[in-house]
Amino acid sequence: MDPNRVLIFDTTLRDGEQSPGASLNESEKLQIAHALSRLGVDVIEAGFPYSSQGDFNAVKQIATEVHGPIICGLARASEADIEKAAESLMPALKRRIHTFIGSSDIHLEHKLKLTRSQCIEKAIKAVRLARSFTDDVEFSPEDAGRADPIFLFELIQAAIEAGATTINIPDTVGYITPYEFGGLIKSIKENVPNIDKAIISVHCHNDLGLAVSNSFAAVLNGARQIECTINGLGERAGNCALEEIVMILKTRQKTFGLFTEINTTEIARTSHLVSNLTGFPVQKNKAIVGANAFAHESGIHQDGVLKHKNTYEIIDPSEVGYKTNRLPLGPRSGKHALKSRLAELGYALDALELDAAYIRFKDLADKRKQVSDKDLISIVDEKQREASTEVFYTLEHLQIACGSGLPTASVEIKNLKRDVLLRTSSLGTGPVDAIYQAIKELVDIQNELIEFSVHSVTEGIDAQGEVTIRVKYQNKIYTGYAADTDILVASAKAYLNAINKLCAYLEAVPEPVKEIIHEKI
Numbered sequence: 001m002d003p004n005r006v007l008i009f010d011t012t013l014r015d016g017e018q019s020p021g022a023s024l025n026e027s028e029k030l031q032i033a034h035a036l037s038r039l040g041v042d043v044i045e046a047g048f049p050y051s052s053q054g055d056f057n058a059v060k061q062i063a064t065e066v067h068g069p070i071i072c073g074l075a076r077a078s079e080a081d082i083e084k085a086a087e088s089l090m091p092a093l094k095r096r097i098h099t100f101i102g103s104s105d106i107h108l109e110h111k112l113k114l115t116r117s118q119c120i121e122k123a124i125k126a127v128r129l130a131r132s133f134t135d136d137v138e139f140s141p142e143d144a145g146r147a148d149p150i151f152l153f154e155l156i157q158a159a160i161e162a163g164a165t166t167i168n169i170p171d172t173v174g175y176i177t178p179y180e181f182g183g184l185i186k187s188i189k190e191n192v193p194n195i196d197k198a199i200i201s202v203h204c205h206n207d208l209g210l211a212v213s214n215s216f217a218a219v220l221n222g223a224r225q226i227e228c229t230i231n232g233l234g235e236r237a238g239n240c241a242l243e244e245i246v247m248i249l250k251t252r253q254k255t256f257g258l259f260t261e262i263n264t265t266e267i268a269r270t271s272h273l274v275s276n277l278t279g280f281p282v283q284k285n286k287a288i289v290g291a292n293a294f295a296h297e298s299g300i301h302q303d304g305v306l307k308h309k310n311t312y313e314i315i316d317p318s319e320v321g322y323k324t325n326r327l328p329l330g331p332r333s334g335k336h337a338l339k340s341r342l343a344e345l346g347y348a349l350d351a352l353e354l355d356a357a358y359i360r361f362k363d364l365a366d367k368r369k370q371v372s373d374k375d376l377i378s379i380v381d382e383k384q385r386e387a388s389t390e391v392f393y394t395l396e397h398l399q400i401a402c403g404s405g406l407p408t409a410s411v412e413i414k415n416l417k418r419d420v421l422l423r424t425s426s427l428g429t430g431p432v433d434a435i436y437q438a439i440k441e442l443v444d445i446q447n448e449l450i451e452f453s454v455h456s457v458t459e460g461i462d463a464q465g466e467v468t469i470r471v472k473y474q475n476k477i478y479t480g481y482a483a484d485t486d487i488l489v490a491s492a493k494a495y496l497n498a499i500n501k502l503c504a505y506l507e508a509v510p511e512p513v514k515e516i517i518h519e520k521i
Contacts, residue, residue, distance in 0.1 A: 001224075003224075004257050004258050004259060005224070005258075005259060005260070005261070006219050006223075006224055006225065006226060006249060006258050006259065006260050007042040007043065007199070007201075007224060007225040007226070007260075008040075008041045008042050008043070008225075008226060008228065008242065008246065008260050008261075008262055009041070009042065009043040009045065009072070009201060009225050009226065009227040009228070010036050010039075010041040010043065010044055010045065010069075010227075010228060010229065010230070010242060011045040011203070011227050011228070011229055011234075011239065012032060012036070012229040012230045012233055012242075012274060013029050013032060013033065013044065013045065013046050013047055013058070013062075014045040014046065014047050014048055014074055015045070015203075015227075015229060015233075015234045015235060015239055016229040016230065016233030016234050016238075016239065016274075016278075017029075017047075017233075017278075018234065018235045019233050019234060019235060019238070019278070019280065020477070021278075021279065021280075021450075021451070021470050021477045021479065022233060022278040022279070022280060022479075023476070023477055023478070023479070024277060024278065025054075025389070025501060025504065026054065026057055026058045026061055027389065028277045028389075029046070029047070029058040029061075029062065030058070030061055030062060030065060030066070031273065031277065032230075032270075032273065032274060032277065033046060033062045033065075033066045034065075034066060035266070035269070035270045035273050035274075036066075036069065036230075036270065037066050037067070037068045037069055038263065038266050038270075038346075039262060039263055039266040039267070039270050040068075040261050040262045040263040040266070041069050041242075041262065042069060042070065042225075042261065043069055043070045043071075043072050043096065043225075044062065044066065044069045044070070044071055044072065045072045045073075045074060045098065045227075046058065046059040046062040046063065046071055046072065046073060047059040047062075047073060047074070047088075048073070048074040048075075049073045049074075049075070049081075049084045049085045049087070049088040049089075050075060050076070050080060050081040050084040050085065056084060056087075056088050059071070059073050059085075059088040059089065060087075060088040060089075060090075060091065063088065063089050063090070063091045063092035063095065064091040064092075067093060069094070070092075070094040070095065070096050070136065071089060071092040071094065071095050071096070072089075072095070072096040072097070072098050072138070073085035073086075073088055073089050073095075073096075073097060073098065074098050074099075074100070075097055075098065075099045075100075075126075075130070076099065076100065076101070076126075077099050077100065077101040077122045077123055077125070077126035078126070079129060081099070082097060082099060082126060082129050082130050082133070083129075083133075085097050085098075085130075086130070086133035086134070089133075089134070094136070095134050095136065096134065096136040096137065096138055096166075097130040097133060097134055097136075097137055097138070098137075098138040098139075098140065098168070099126045099127060099130050099137070099138070099139055099140070100139070100140035100141070100142050100168075100170075101119060101122055101123050101126065101140075101141065101142060102114075102119070102141075102142045102143055103119065103141030103142060103143060103144050103147040103151070103152055103155055104142075104143040104144070104145075104146040104147040104148075105147070105148065106143065106146060107142060107143050116151050119155065120154065120155055120158050123139065123141075123155060123158060123159050123162070124158050124159070124161075124162040126139075127139055127159050127162035127163050127164045128162050128163060130163075131162070131163035135165070136165055136166075137163055137164050137165055137166070138164065138165070138166040138167075138168055138201065139156075139159040139160075139164035139166070139167055139168070140167075140168040140169075140170055140203065141155050141156065141159075141169070141170075142170055142172055143170065143172040143173065144169045144170055144171070144172075144184070145169075145170070145171040145172065145173070145175055145176040145180075145181065145184070146173070146175060146176075149184070149187060149191075152188070153187075153188065153191045153192050156188060156192050156195070157192050157193065157194055157195075160192070160194045160195070160197050160198050161194065164198055165197075165198055165199065166198055166199045166200075166201050166225060167188075167195070167198045167199070167200055167201065168201035168202065168203055168225070168227065169184065169185065169188065169200065169201065169202050169203070169218070169223070170202070170203040170204075170205075170227075171202075171203070171204045171205055171211075171214055172203075172205060173205060173207060174204070174205035174206055174207025174208050174210065174211065174236070174237065175207070175208070176210075176214060177208075177210060177214070178210060178213045178214050178216070178217035179217070181202075181204070181214040181217050181218055182217035182218060182220060182221040183221070185200060185202070185217075185218045185221040185222055185223050186221040186222065188200065189221070189222045199224050199225050200218075200222060200223040200224060200225070201223065201224075201225035201226070201227060202214070202215055202218040202219075202223045202225070202226055202227065203227035203239070203240075204218075204227075204239065204240045205234065205235070205236065205237065205238070205239060206232060206234070206236075206237040206238045206239060206240070207236055207237045209237070211232070211238070211239055211240040211241070212240050212241060212244045212245050212248070214240070215228065215240045215245050216245060216248055219249075219258055220256065226240060226245055227239070227240070228240040228241060228242040228245055229241065229242060230242050230243070230270055230271055230274040231243070231271055231274055231275060231280065231282055231286070231289065232244070233274070233278065233280060241287070241288075242262075242267075243267045243271060243287075243288040243289050243320065244287050244288055246260055246262045246264060246267070247264065247267075247287075247288050247315060247319075247320065250262075250264060250319070251314055251315060264319050264320050264321070265318070265319065265320065265321045265346070266321055266346060267288065267289065267320040267321050268289055268320050268321035268322050269321050269345070269346055269377065271288075271289040272289075272377055272381060273381055276381055276382075276466075276468075276481050277479075277481075278479065279451075279468040279469070279470055279479035279480075279481060281453060281455060281468065288315070288320055289320070293317075294313065294315075294317045294322060321345075321346070329341060329361070329365065329370070329371045329376075330365055330369055330370050330371065331362070331365040331366055331369065333361075333365065333371075335354065335355075335358050338354070338357065338358055338361055338376075339354055341373070341376060342354075342357070342376060342380065345373060345376060345377060347380050349380070357379055357380055360379045360382075361376070361379055364379065364464070364485065367485045368463075368464075368485065372457075374457050375457055375464060378457045378464060378466065378483045379483075382481070382482065382483055389497065389500050389501055389504065390500065390503075390504045391416055391500055392415065392416060392417055392499070392500050392503040392504070393413050393414065393415060393416065393443060393496050393499060393500060393503075394413065394414045394416060394496070395411075395412075395413055395489070395492050395493055395496055396412040396413060396414050396421065397410075397411070397412035397423075398410070398411055398412075398435065398488065398489055398492050400431045400434070400435070400488055402430070402431045402434075406427045406428075407427065407428050407429070407430055407431045407433070407434045408425060408426070408427055408428075408434055409425065409426055409428065409431065409434035409435040409437070409438045410423075410424075410425045410438070411423070411424060411425070411426070411435060411438040411439055411442065411492065413439065413442055413443075413496065422442040423442075424438050424441055424442055425438060426438035426441060431488055432452065432488065432491045435488065435491055435492050435495070436449060436491075436495055439492065439495055439496065439499070443499050443503075445473070445499065445502060445503070445506075446473070447471040447472060447473045447478075447499075447502065448471060448472040448473075449469060449470075449471055449495075450470050450471065450472050450477070451468075451469060451470040452467070452468075452469050452491075453467070453468050453469075454466065454467045454468075454487060454490075454491075457483060463485070464483045464484060464485055464490075465483065465484065465485070465486075465487035465490050466481070466482075466483045466490065467480075467481070467482055467483070467487065467490040467491050467493075467494040468480070468481050468494065469481075469491075469494045469495055469498055470498070471495070471498045471499070471502065473502050473505075476505070478498045478499075478501045478502045478505070479498060479501070480493075480494040480495055480496070480497035480498025480499070480501070481494055481497055482494040482496075482497055
């Protein structure tokens with residue numbers, strides 16, 4: 001491997017999915033894994049197989065169907081964890097087991113109840129067992145940022161002697177600063193005698209907003225793998241954002257000489273997909289992928305950009321997948337034009353997928369007159385998301401009455417499993433609440449709406465509205481998403497999207513409880 005190449009280890013499907021409310025089903029995880037493969041990541045940490053049957057199944061499916069990147073499974077330093085990870089990864093052409101154990105005295109004393117020597121023994125045993133299943137083994141001394149350096153050196157040396165080929169140094173709680181973290185990586189290279197037999201990796205959390213800075217400091221001091229997530233997802237404040245660290249290395253390659261093999265033109269598309277599937281909107285001023293990342297409102301800035309883009313843009317938007325829509329598509333645009341534009345945006349649809357997208361496109365074009373690239377991305381991603389979720393209920397009709405009186409929603413949905421139309425009307429504190437009360441009554445599954453958010457896909461009064469919601473059922477959270485030019489229709493569809501995921505989890509649809517309109521007012 002070129003000594004200046006930095007490997008990108010994506011953990012969106014493992015650490016990113018651990019963000020509260022970001023749970024994904026197996027099909028959605030597979031969608032993201034395929035997107036990560038197109039993006040060109042070197043390693044996909046597909047999950048924690050021992051943690052649940054769902055995680056095991058998702059890792060195994062990704063290992064079977066996604067080719068190109070190394071497929072990795074996380075395992076604690078225990079026999080059961082490692083064997084489960086190995087089983088799930090068996091179909092992968094390239095597989096890695098990532099095993100870990102706490103290394104700081106805080107973890108050893110209070111969480112693991114282990115002495116330092118016992119910790120080293122467990123690490124050696126775990127790495128050796130993992131090596132019996134694959135030659136590619138990664139070892140992480142958890143909470144390395146707060147560990148005693150002398151003990152850390154000893155633990156790393158023992159793991160490499162046992163067969164670890166990658167040593168990951170995690171700042172598990174986001175405590176360390178770039179100066180300290182760079183120094184730690186440098187000291188590991190200087191004090192671990194066999195470190196040349198392994199690649200140094202880093203996994204930084206963002207509790208103090210330093211995950212990207214710490215990762216960058218690490219590679220400047222010899223680390224050659226960065227563990228990161230799309231949009232910086234992850235536990236608590238998240239992880240190092242893939243799009244940010246990758247574009248730092250690309251934009252400043254002449255200065256620092258470091259590079260990745262990431263296909264950066266896939267960044268925007270992948271960011272949008274992950275945001276929609278997890279239900280975590282990207283903040284507008286987010287670096288690289290935020291809506292305002294390449295916007296210029298100041299007159300001075302606009303004047304400068306018009307004269308020469310480099311006056312205020314250090315990154316060409318096309319480098320990360322944003323394209324200028326010079327010829328907007330409209331109601332008279334044909335299927336061929338749509339297919340051509342989608343190909344430019346990186347979407348290769350088969351005949352059936354194109355037909356479905358064209359129907360949605362024509363419907364939107366009749367309402368908006370001009371359809372932007374962002375609209376097209378929303379259309380295709382929504383169709384792919386629908387295909388990944390088993391459909392139990394669909395919205396057939398929605399009528400809203402609101403004003404000075406109490407808002408009322410008349411809703412008709414179809415139970416596809418039983419081929420029955422369900423209808424009712426309901427009052428609410430507002431039109432969206434009325435819709436949700438009606439749907440909740442029809443599906444007859446007790447759930448709690450815990451989050452509702454809406455934003456526009458593009459500018460203008462006729463823009464599509466994207467709605468993301470989260471519902472809670474028995475301590476499990478389900479995310480729903482939909483887009484429509486009518487925000488109330490999008491709200492109803494998003495709720496049904498979440499309900500469909502809930503029904504898939506329950507593996508059964510309750511008996512229909514309403515088949516006629518109920519007079520309530």
